[in-house]
Amino acid sequence: MRYYFRTLNSEFTRESPNTACAGKSEYSYLALWQNPYLSPVQTMTTPQVSPASAAALIAKFLKARGVSRVFALCGGHIMPIWMRLDAEGIQIVDVRDERAAVYMAHAHSELTGQIGVALVTAGPGVTNAMTGIANAHTARASVLILSGTPPQAQENRGALQDMSHIEFVKPLTRYARTVRNPDLVLQELDEAVSRALGHGSEPGPAYLDFPVDTLRARVSPAVQLPEFFQPHAKQKIRPEQAAAQQAMDILWNAKRPLIISGRGARGANDALIKLLDRTGALYLDTGESRGLVPESHPAVVAAMRGSVMSQADVVVTLGRKLDFQLAYGSPAVFGDAKFIRIADCASELRDNRRGAAEVFANVSCALESILELARERTPQTDREWASQVRKQHEQRADKLITSMQQAPAGSDGLMHPNKLLATLRNALPEDAVVVADGGDFLSFARVGLPAATYLDPGSLGCIGVGTPFGIAASLALPDRTVVVATGDGAFGFNAMEIDTAVRHKAPVLIVVANNGSWAIEVRDQLETHGKVVGTQLQFSDHAAMARAFGMHGERVTKAEDLPAAIARALANRPALLDVLVTPEAASSDGKTGLAWVPDLQALGAWDTAEKAWREKS
Ligand SMILES: Cc1ncc(C[n+]2csc(CCOP(=O)(O)OP(=O)(O)O)c2C)c(N)n1
């Protein structure tokens, strides 16, 4: 039943909440809300969303594919899907901004290895979702975004929320289609999910939308072939023997081998650890593949990142792009090192640098083949070099822990961010899930809060993901402690999602490092331009904001109060701690030049090296 209401200033319509199954209803919003400004002026019958409809098929498909939770924000253009998801028992995590829905689907996918699903309404629902889609695109996260469009008869006639979504989502998705024919819904879903999961291509977001009349239309039972409901088995790509042999020869001859993993190496821990043990190579992880190799392994030299990159004579990338974090693989930073590239998708196989060996294969399969081919052959690794670098790494890592604990307060009397992180670190269990976000604070947290399961804004630098990522993580992994360590600026983007956390009882702990500014930008302005413009915030009381939404919230100003406050917050999740920290603490990202965006490389020192190298050659 659709009611037309007249308000003080305007007319609008609302659908009855039982539209999906009622067809005709005497339900009255007037009675429900007892709003004196609303009065029904006309009634009309709205179409039912039957179990034989395309919308129902979408829900059945998702359920068959193991989707138990969808992140969504409602709207008439998607309501048929919404109601049928509910009918199928799929949980709808209703958020406060579509961007957050996509971020949550992204985190869900990254942490579960399954497809993450976001459902957003037409027009502004999709435009709001765009940053989330862009982030999933860059991160190569398997997200399916579903939306609606106006009924076909109203398309391009100035209909409510009418936009040609496909044109603007296409460059950021692996697949983007409008499905107008109800009989094609199932196979389009199958294709979109496959593309998102990266079966045969690079994983990433896939997008489908449906005119709302298509969603309500009946689907012929004949086209509902059972095969489309079956999940695809992920098939591993095995390497060409010759390519694996070439890789093995180069690696076994290396004196100073370095292995770097990325997204495509996830799940390859066993083979990777065997390879590290066998070759004595050193290892760097990146944010994309945290936790593959335990910190205690003698190959781990994270604290020596910069120097080991310039010392290695052979660099193996495992499912990792040579992006700005890895100096684009430039000889200016890596010297004469040979590269071995191993990946199961083109974008991670030869971006920026060609490999002396290029192995197109699933990473674990490739490593197993290499190990098999090597048999008893003795690697030429300089063990002395490797153990020296590891020793230096350990010294640095130990020094970091001590310096974090002793980090002095600023001249403003406020706590150093590292003091906060050191205290938090002591309170977290070993298997905590850490989500880091912000500018300076992200830089501190990335190093100071080690965790085997870790998420951050990634190489898109998409700050603001923290709270949505944390909420999705705490729902996906309810037995693990999930903490979001975020700057105050980054927190503001999706702060409203604390409401979502409370309503959905998502047991997340959000720790806001409140330095009253976009501090990394303040420092850049001061150092580069000598003036601070538009980069100061207030020391707003985010804890009071959390309490306003029914969340446990405490503001902490003194370091000595932190341990007890953290304990209370952990016991009362969802919870938020607003911790005042000094904006004076310069992070490594701030100091290395990331903020001022050098011309040739991401970091100042690499930029200088790159300039010198280009001029010399
Ligand atoms: C969506 C988005 N907007 C702006 C930026 C630029 N940016 C990067 S870090 C940063 C400051 C973050 O401030 P905050 O979260 O408070 O961390 P702090 O540096 O103060 O520790 C900004 C504005 C970005 N990367 N992404």
Ligand SMILES: [Mg+2]
């Ligand atoms: Mg800040």
